[in-house]
Amino acid sequence: MRLLLLFICLLLYLPVSAQDAGNTDGEGQKRLLYFADKHNSPYSLSKPLEFLSPKALERRKRQNISLTTRDLPVNPAYVAALKDAGIKVWYTSRWFNAAVVQCSDEQLQQLETLPFIKRYRTLNRLPIQTEELHTLATQHAVVDKSDENSLPVPDREGYNLAFHQADMLGADELHAQGFAGSGITIAVLDAGFPNVDKLQPFSHLFEDNRLKATFDFVLKQENVFGADSHGTAVLSTMAAYAPGLMIGTAYDANYMLFRTEDAASEHNIEEVNWLMAAEFADSAGADxxxxxxxxxxxxxxxxxxxxxxxxxxxxxVSRAADFAAATGMLVVVSAGNEGNKAWRYISAPADADSVLAVGAVDSLGVKARFSSMGPTADGAVKPDVVAMGQRVYFLNASGGLAQGNGTSFAGPIMAGFAASLWQEFPDKSNMELLKLIRRSGSNAATPDNSIGYGIPTYERVLSVLPLLEGEVQALITNPVYQEQVILYLAEEWLQQAVEVQVLDATGKEVFAQRIQQPAARQALALQPQALQAGLYLCRVRSGSSVLTLRFIKL
Structure with missing residues (x-):
């Protein structure tokens, strides 16, 4: 496990016990067994309520996502055969068609002879003896009230010192419009959430039935309110509601809290825990x-x-993240804190192509030195976007306001913003929302491997939305002050070179530019300070297509 957080404040670390260390003798090791197929299973795509909740099916229906065999649980006959062979089964994975088991090397040799075992991977973790859990989809009843009364909208003072990290994205503007994530469920996968059940800034999660599920995939228990405090800090940047102390970016959302990390060590089992939690989130209806x-x-x-x-x-974990996105969930992950270290690059699952990977900037919007860089190994631009991740305010496990650095903060701040945005535009699919957030970034014209598409804002979302919905073909900054003039182009204008002219009110050309490779958001090379105050026309031509836009210089 690598927690993508650098604390300025003091943290307490638990010592590593002998039981927590990765073992090498093979006795009772955890393995990921892949099954050969899902043939002759009692589960059927025609009866999805046997393995998916109504909310999970509603999410798929809303986004026109069809069920596939990947959604089917593993064949229970295969699991029964493993048990009959004396194998302890910890979890099963629908998406990977696999089971996490505990077995010795000798038992593994016997398992490899079974016709339904395709291959295996050793996960190198000693187990903690707890009660067995097989099917995650039915472990927790998801109570679904008609989404709870919204909390009072805070004023600026209510955010206290956390105002700027919300305001940088325009999350406070979303809140003022009545969109703070109500009806959206966010699953948080982390290393523990100590005292979340006791701290007043999280009390609304319990009082208003906003906490929909909890599970500790390390210890196999429902209680997640212990272990490492990283999760408490992360959660506070989204969920906290304590006017005058701190307000999170999606304080009105529902939450599921899953512990997937053992902060004392780093092993492949933690990736599998992540997979299990993501499958649980899917089946229980997280967004x-x-x-x-x-x-x-x-x-x-x-x-x-x-x-x-x-x-x-x-x-x-990256394959798991892409599978999660394929079910219609928006997957928001932190890019990593290796930007000024030897590794330098993003970490998994930030490399997955269907996730929103979030890097960190400071309060001025300048990239934080520690924020991991792209591209992915196959050349894709990463991170996707950035948010404030340097000197961010959060709540520690004692309920006090603290300050720290890390893409661990940038990610959830962005996730809360996205959830609030999705509340306003519920007809969007997860990938449409991801695209909208990218296109609304401050660097959308020239995305790079430092800050990606830049800092998205609610104001720019409202500007580019008509383009993405096909209502208009182009937009331009209006009015213009002394900042750059930005031309926004619809998809069909991005396929070939365009010619741009700016004319004054008399029809005189004051600027001309040929753009060989148009970007979604193009900063024009004209100098606004050289323009006289008044009305201007911007004529855009591509092939036989021509359109004219108007803007005012103040």
């Missing part, structure tokens, strides 16, 4: 996954990854 976790290197003897593995298709 957004937030994860401030990243994977590159592991404790021996677990297998570490190289930069070449950061291609979005190799690591367990």
């Amino acid at each position: 957004v996954i937030n994860s401030s976790l990243g994977y590159t290197t592991f404790d021996s003897p677990s297998q570490s990854y190289s930069y070449a593995d950061m291609d979005g298709n190799t690591t367990i």
Whole structure:
């Protein structure tokens, strides 16, 4: 596990016990067994309520996502055969068609002879003896009231010192419009949530039935309110509601809290825990996954990854993240804190192509030195966007306001913003929302591997939305002051070179530019300070298509 957070404040670390260390003797090791098929299973795509909740099916229906065999649980006959062979089964995975088991090397040799076992991977974790859990989809009843009364909208003073990190994205403007994530469920995958059940800024989660599920995939128990305090800090940037102390970016949302990380060590089992939590989130009807976790290197003897593995298709967790996105959930992950270290690059699952990977900037919008860089190993631009991640305010496990650095904060701040935005535009699919957030970034014209598409804002979302919905073909900054003039172009205008002319009110040309490779958001090279106050026309031509826009220089 790598927690993508650098605390300025003091943290307490638990010592590593002998039981927590990765073992090498093979006795009782955890393995991921892949099954050969899902043939002759009692489960059927025609009876999805046997393995998915109504909310999970509603999410798919809303986004026109069809069920596939990947959604089917594993064949229970295969699981029964493993038990009959004396194998302890911990979890089963629908998406990977696999089971997490505990077995010795000798037992593994016997398992490899079974016709339904395709292959295996050793996860190198000693188990903690607890009660067995097989099917995650039915473990927790998701209470679904008609989404709870919204909390009073805070004023600026209500955010206290956390105002700027919300205001940088325009989350406070969303809140003022009545959109703070109500009706959206965010699953938070982290290393523990100590005292969340006791601290007043989280009390609304319990009083208003906003906490929909909890599970600790490390200890196999429902209680997640212990272990590492990283999750409490992360959660506060989204969910906190304590006017005068701190307000999170999606304080009105519902939450699911899942512990997938053991902060004392780093092994591949934590990727599998992430997979299990994501499947649980899917089956229980979550809309957004937030994860401030990243994977590159592991404790021996677990297998570490190289930069070449950061291609979005190799690591367990990146494949899991893409599968999660395929179900219609918006997956928001932190990019990593290796930007000023030898590794330098993003970590998994930030390399997955269907996730929103979030880097960090300071309060002035300048990239934080520690924020991990792109591209992915296969050349994709990463991070996707950035948010404030340097000197961010959060709540510690004692309920006090603290300050720290890390993409761990940038990710959930962005996830809360996205959830609030999705409340306003519920007809959007997860990928449409991801695209909208990218296109609304401050660097959308020239995305790079430092800050990606830049800092998205609610104001720019409202500007580019008509383009994405096909209501208009182009937009331009209006009015113009002394900042750059920005031309926004619809998709069909991005396929070939365009010619741009700016004419004054008399029809005289004051500026002309040919754009060989138009971007979604193009900063024009004219100098606004040289323009006289008045009305201007901007004529855009591509082939036989011509349109004219008007703007005013003040």
